[in-house]
């Protein structure tokens with residue numbers, strides 16, 4: 001196998017138009033595999049790698065790069081959606097992957113973040129969702145374009161929506177990942193050097209208390225004013241506009257490209273991703289062969305195209321022009337193969353393989369047992385990391401941050417003055433947290449009873465669900 005710039009034993013994928021996709025065989029790293037496009041036109045469309053920041057996406061990315069499947073001239077691009085709730089070691093890994101992708105292979109790799117901006121809708125000041133490009137260096141007053149890692153992006157979402165995500169309403173995945181990628185691609189596919197500015201020019205936030213309340217009432221919201229304004233305070237303190245951003249300032253590999261399949265698709269300086277004349281593109285995700293549920297959903301989505309509704313939120317119709325590939329699953333790469341791949345490299349994601357730290361560190365969908373394991377083993381795991389990669393207190397790599405968000409943005413139904421009709425709930429202090437109403441699980445409980453045995457004693461349900469953030 002060819003050694004590459006710090007990476008060895010990259011699986012070989014030969015692009016073959018005639019290869020038949022068989023049921024995933026056991027992966028053999030010494031074998032040459034065939035990769036084929038499901039439709040001939042996919043080869044000409046821009047390729048988008050949805051990079052989650054984990055080892056599987058890393059293996060997928062370098063397998064594609066080393067086998068020449070990504071081409072910058074076609075408009076191919078790698079996108080990482082930062083939620084500001086990842087572990088510092090994840091950010092370090094993403095940075096290394098970006099550097100190698102851009103310097104050795106010349107393929108642009110962007111860090112993106114959810115961001116709102118102020119605008120007038122129906123005569124009322126409000127905030128609308130969008131995204132911004134960020135640099136791969138940490139945000140500070142002196143580095144205002146850097147990425148956030150202290151929960152600011154996540155909290156902006158909660159404060160804007162004024163409620164928490166739950167397994168039934170995964171607003172975090174929908175807004176911070178699916179929608180951000182979609183918005184970014186609408187700009188990128190326009191083949192222009194920069195994004196447009198969003199928001200007004202007044203030089204200060206224009207939303208006042210009355211406009212927050214009026215907008216809430218307009219949409220039949222019944223939250224009392226004081227609670228509503230408390231929850232809206234954080235988002236009102238965030239930037240009220242999104243500047244125009246030059247792609248080349250955020251990726252050293254971003255150069256003008258021309259893809260004929262995108263020609264004439266732009267409306268203004270954006271390309272629609274749904275509708276009759278939307279942009280078509282091939283998306284690549286790091287699903288493995290042991291994640292068949294995700295793979296099956298992906299295939300159903302490819303088949304249904306615009307008809308498919310996201311499992312994350314039934315109201316979100318995913319881009320109609322997107323066709324998703326999962327090459328690792330196709331060649332039978334499982335979890336153990338991914339670890340074996342990274343063990344051979346000179347660098348790796350410096351987080352313990354046995355603990356599920358991936359994506360948002362304390363994601364509520366990881367289940368009680370996994371969260372308890374992370375909490376119980378965190379100190380030891382952190383000690384093994386270099387100081388600059390250790391989790392900081394009061395950031396999302398600390399469970400107390402999540403407990404704080406739950407208490408601030410959860411819903412105390414009695415305080416809201418709601419009628420409690422459910423007899424079981426009536427005598428309690430009804431509260432809707434990340435685990436729904438009156439669940440035995442909460443981040444406060446987890447922080448207090450941070451062993452698996454202690455959690456069993458309080459009867460916390462182990463409701464692990466796939467977070468499926470890149471789906």
Ligand code: SF4
Pocket residue numbers: 083085165170172173176359360362363364365467469
């Ligand atoms: S990892 Fe979990 S908390 Fe983070 S965006 Fe995904 S579903 Fe939400």
